[in-house]
Amino acid sequence: MEQCKPKKFQIAILGGGITGSSIFHILSKYTNIDSIALIEKDGKLGEINSKENNNSQTLHFGDIEANYSVEKALSSKEASQMVVRYLERLGEDGAGIYKKSHKMLLAVGKKEIAEFEKRQNEFEKIFPNFKKITREEIAEIEPGIVNGRKKSEKIMAGYSKDGFTVDFGALAKNLATEAKKIKAGAKIFVDTKVIKIIEKEDGFKITTNKETFFAKAVVVAMCSHSLMFAKELGYGKEYSILPVGGNFYTSSRKVLNGKVYTMQSGKLPFAGVHGDPNVHNENETRFGPTANVMPFLERNNIATFGDFFKSTLCDKKSAIALLKVLSENTLLTFLLKNLIYEIPYFGPRAYAKMCQKIIPTLKYSDFKNSKTKAGIRPQLINNQTQKLQMGEIEIEGKNILFNITPSPGATACIKNAAKTVNKIIAFFDGKYSFNKEAFEKDFQ
Ligand SMILES: Cc1cc2nc3c(=O)[nH]c(=O)nc-3n(C[C@H](O)[C@H](O)[C@H](O)COP(=O)(O)OP(=O)(O)OC[C@H]3O[C@@H](n4cnc5c(N)ncnc54)[C@H](O)[C@@H]3O)c2cc1C
Numbered sequence: 175m176e177q178c179k180p181k182k183f184q185i186a187i188l189g190g191g192i193t194g195s196s197i198f199h200i201l202s203k204y205t206n207i208d209s210i211a212l213i214e215k216d217g218k219l220g221e222i223n224s225k226e227n228n229n230s231q232t233l234h235f236g237d238i239e240a241n242y243s244v245e246k247a248l249s250s251k252e253a254s255q256m257v258v259r260y261l262e263r264l265g266e267d268g269a270g271i272y273k274k275s276h277k278m279l280l281a282v283g284k285k286e287i288a289e290f291e292k293r294q295n296e297f298e299k300i301f302p303n304f305k306k307i308t309r310e311e312i313a314e315i316e317p318g319i320v321n322g323r324k325k326s327e328k329i330m331a332g333y334s335k336d337g338f339t340v341d342f343g344a345l346a347k348n349l350a351t352e353a354k355k356i357k358a359g360a361k362i363f364v365d366t367k368v369i370k371i372i373e374k375e376d377g378f379k380i381t382t383n384k385e386t387f388f389a390k391a392v393v394v395a396m397c398s399h400s401l402m403f404a405k406e407l408g409y410g411k412e413y414s415i416l417p418v419g420g421n422f423y424t425s426s427r428k429v430l431n432g433k434v435y436t437m438q439s440g441k442l443p444f445a446g447v448h449g450d451p452n453v454h455n456e457n458e459t460r461f462g463p464t465a466n467v468m469p470f471l472e473r474n475n476i477a478t479f480g481d482f483f484k485s486t487l488c489d490k491k492s493a494i495a496l497l498k499v500l501s502e503n504t505l506l507t508f509l510l511k512n513l514i515y516e517i518p519y520f521g522p523r524a525y526a527k528m529c530q531k532i533i534p535t536l537k538y539s540d541f542k543n544s545k546t547k548a549g550i551r552p553q554l555i556n557n558q559t560q561k562l563q564m565g566e567i568e569i570e571g572k573n574i575l576f577n578i579t580p581s582p583g584a585t586a587c588i589k590n591a592a593k594t595v596n597k598i599i600a601f602f603d604g605k606y607s608f609n610k611e612a613f614e615k616d617f618q
Pocket residue numbers: 188189190191192193194213214215216219220221222223224225228229230231232233234342366367368369395396397398399420463548549550551577578579580581582583584585586
């Protein structure tokens with residue numbers, strides 16, 4: 175297609191999920207940069223991994239996430255508080271975006287209880303409102319956990335009143351819409367798929383399926399797809415991606431009143447099975463997600479096999495690192511176990527049985543419409559160490575940044591956006607500034 179004169183911007187943010195929308199918001203509200211484009215391939219913002227069906231809708235504080243280290247919990251606590259500050263300012267507009275509820279970390283059996291108590295000694299210093307509770311207290315708050323459970327099966331839990339269930343897709347839309355209201359030069363382009371980013375002397379030419387753009391600085395916020403674009407421009411060679419999909423199962427019988435997470439090994443970047451009331455229907459409880467490796471960068475989009483190939487399989491070092499990670503014992507056992515849940519007929523029934531760890535009376539017949547597909551978690555692999563890299567990263571290039579955001583990327587949206595904005599400001603050598611005072615007043 176013949177493309178006419180490029181649309182010019184100081185900054186182009188490519189990808190309008192919760193990451194791109196948060197960066198767009200902070201740039202618009204707290205900096206004096208006057209022209210910013212947010213470019214999204216779908217018809218609406220926040221419809222891929224940030225969409226409510228595709229993730230667990232949890233604002234991760236770090237208290238109920240048993241696989242988090244102390245360091246990670248401290249970082250998550252700070253990040254989640256920033257989102258809380260934003261959500262609480264929304265007033266009535268927040269009704270379609272988030273719900274507050276209690277949350278628990280459940281330990282079942284002697285071994286898990288011992289691990290929980292050891293962890294709790296450290297974690298209650300970080301989270302003073304996160305209290306240890308007994309079987310009797312659990313029964314009062316979440317009767318479904320205790321009903322039908324053998325007396326001989328010991329349980330204990332960590333409990334907090336301060337849980338948040340968030341529709342991160344709706345939050346992305348809100349953040350971006352608010353940004354547009356604040357700054358006339360902040361523009362959103364949907365249905366606009368980035369095809370290529372070409373580095374020029376004074377910026378970047380961005381070709382899309384529609385018009386062409388030109389920006390002095392670029393942030394690629396396309397989750398898994400960011401690595402592919404980074405590699406095309408010669409960056410990020412030290413990383414590859416293990417794409418992990420999975421499913422959620424929804425019980426149409428109300429079995430929980432708040433979020434309930436379970437104990438999980440710190441060696442894995444995945445939370446153990448958890449039950450979460452749906453943000454838009456508290457009478458439904460979602461269980462999951464299961465975890466299955468799949469060779470795609472986007473769920474329901476097999477065309478993204480080619481993108482996975484470009485980002486990971488096409489160079490020897492990345493492919494070897496991927497194989498090495500997949501052959502690691504703890505991960506392999508975890509993934510093989512999850513494969514069982516994919517077996518037709520038997521799999522979902524086996525999963526319902528596994529969820530009885532949380533709700534002993536849960537049956538397969540409680541699940542409505544079988545499973546719903548979750549998004550893809552782009553677990554990063556460090557090609558040097560040939561190990562999984564926990565959490566999100568930002569690859570830095572010359573006047574360009576690439577964000578890759580596995581869980582808890584949605585929770586970290588504001589904290590990461592502030593870091594990104596600081597780097598963008600530095601690209602412009604003092605021409606623009608970040609009003610940190612105003613930002614901190616709003617978010618800290
Ligand atoms: C199963 C699962 C459970 C999770 N649970 C949680 C949780 O409970 N809490 C939490 O904090 N995090 C959770 N996460 C992680 C969280 O969902 C992600 O970190 C977050 O949504 C990433 O946001 P993003 O904006 O970076 O990516 P996305 O939301 O995927 O947005 C990327 C955007 O880029 C666009 N894009 C891609 N290619 C192009 C292109 N060529 N041109 C233009 N646009 C393009 C896409 O259309 C998309 O809108 C979970 C993830 C999964 C998969």
